[in-house]
Amino acid sequence: MHAYAVVENGKPLQEIELPTPEPTGTEVLLEVTHCGVCHSDLHIWEGYYDVGGGQKMSLVDRGVVLPLAMGHEIVGRVVKLGPDATGVKVGDLRIVFPWLGCGKCDTCLAEEDNMCAVANRSLGVYQNGGYGSHVVAPHPRHLVDLGSLDPALAATYACSGITVFSAIKKAMPLAPTQPIVLVGAGGLGLNAIAVLKAMKHQNIISVDISPEKREAALKAGAHKVVDGSGDGAVVTKRIIEAAGGAVPAVIDLVNGTATARFAFGALAKGGKLIQVGLFGGELMLPLPIMAIRVLSVMGSYVGNPKELRELVKLAQDGELSALPVTTVPQSQAYEALMRLRDGKVTGRLVLKAESVS
Ligand SMILES: [Zn+2]
Numbered sequence: 001m002h003a004y005a006v007v008e009n010g011k012p013l014q015e016i017e018l019p020t021p022e023p024t025g026t027e028v029l030l031e032v033t034h035c036g037v038c039h040s041d042l043h044i045w046e047g048y049y050d051v052g053g054g055q056k057m058s059l060v061d062r063g064v065v066l067p068l069a070m071g072h073e074i075v076g077r078v079v080k081l082g083p084d085a086t087g088v089k090v091g092d093l094r095i096v097f098p099w100l101g102c103g104k105c106d107t108c109l110a111e112e113d114n115m116c117a118v119a120n121r122s123l124g125v126y127q128n129g130g131y132g133s134h135v136v137a138p139h140p141r142h143l144v145d146l147g148s149l150d151p152a153l154a155a156t157y158a159c160s161g162i163t164v165f166s167a168i169k170k171a172m173p174l175a176p177t178q179p180i181v182l183v184g185a186g187g188l189g190l191n192a193i194a195v196l197k198a199m200k201h202q203n204i205i206s207v208d209i210s211p212e213k214r215e216a217a218l219k220a221g222a223h224k225v226v227d228g229s230g231d232g233a234v235v236t237k238r239i240i241e242a243a244g245g246a247v248p249a250v251i252d253l254v255n256g257t258a259t260a261r262f263a264f265g266a267l268a269k270g271g272k273l274i275q276v277g278l279f280g281g282e283l284m285l286p287l288p289i290m291a292i293r294v295l296s297v298m299g300s301y302v303g304n305p306k307e308l309r310e311l312v313k314l315a316q317d318g319e320l321s322a323l324p325v326t327t328v329p330q331s332q333a334y335e336a337l338m339r340l341r342d343g344k345v346t347g348r349l350v351l352k353a354e355s356v357s
Pocket residue numbers: 038039040041072159160
């Protein structure tokens with residue numbers, strides 16, 4: 001197999017040859033047809049996350065091994081089955097659930113692989129992913145039938161889709177008319193609006209510093225938009241004003257110091273701040289306020305296979321409006337990554353294997 005791999009952090013991807021994996025046990029080998037280029041690929045490529053206070057979390061220290069074919073928004077065609085793999089056949093086109101754990105513990109067996117505490121084997125992060133020609137799914141349960149969905153769009157459900165879906169599920173239950181605030185109207189923000197609309201939510205408030213992005217949020221179906229620029233206390237006020245009061249849930253898709261502060265300030269009693277973005281920074285929590293106002297600050301990271309299937313079902317029922325997707329030949333993976341870094345991407349770039357007509 002070949003791969004467009006990170007060989008050295010921060011340097012151009014290189015095309016390398018690797019042995020094609022041989023599926024054993026329940027494993028399934030797929031030939032990658034499509035793979036989304038995700039913002040977190042940029043962090044993996046750079047090699048670190050900013051964890052605040054001038055500290056960087058090195059991904060190599062966390063177990064990322066180079067060279068690595070990144071890419072975790074994968075659709076592929078089954079080409080070979082391990083002797084114990086059942087339920088799929090050669091030629092089947094499937095979304096590959098990438099957020100793999102050890103595969104054996106109770107958490108993994110309950111299909112909450114992304115919460116596994118034993119091992120992190122995520123595709124495109126700790127194992128080769130969709131920037132390569134082939135990928136291995138450990139078990140057929142990690143494969144989701146996309147039916148008649150556009151594979152380029154369906155690929156994005158494996159990360160940007162379930163990331164917002166899982167965060168929204170944490171914000172629920174809310175009555176359809178209760179306000180839910182989404183901070184950030186980039187790809188994830190627009191996706192979150194689409195998912196909330198599909199779930200028939202009627203009070204979506206989108207916050208962004210960019211007038212163009214706020215406009216895009218309104219077009220996507222946000223009921224109100226709030227300017228996220230300027231002093232944090234002022235932004236908090238604007239949110240509360242737009243919502244007609246403090247809010248029960250904020251999903252922070254940026255999750256930087258500034259957004260976390262203004263979002264936290266807007267919470268109603270019992271409110272939840274759900275932190276999704278990986279912008280970086282830190283948040284100081286006023287401890288008595290946490291208790292008195294019964295607040296929750298919680299993280300949400302990607303999602304599980306059950307949520308992926310639920311999301312695909314929502315899309316197949318035709319209720320989920322599509323994120324704009326642009327396909328690029330897989331050989332241009334590095335150029336695609338740079339376009340993303342330079343902020344020149346609307347919606348999602350999806351790599352398409354040369355073998356796909
Ligand atoms: Zn991603």
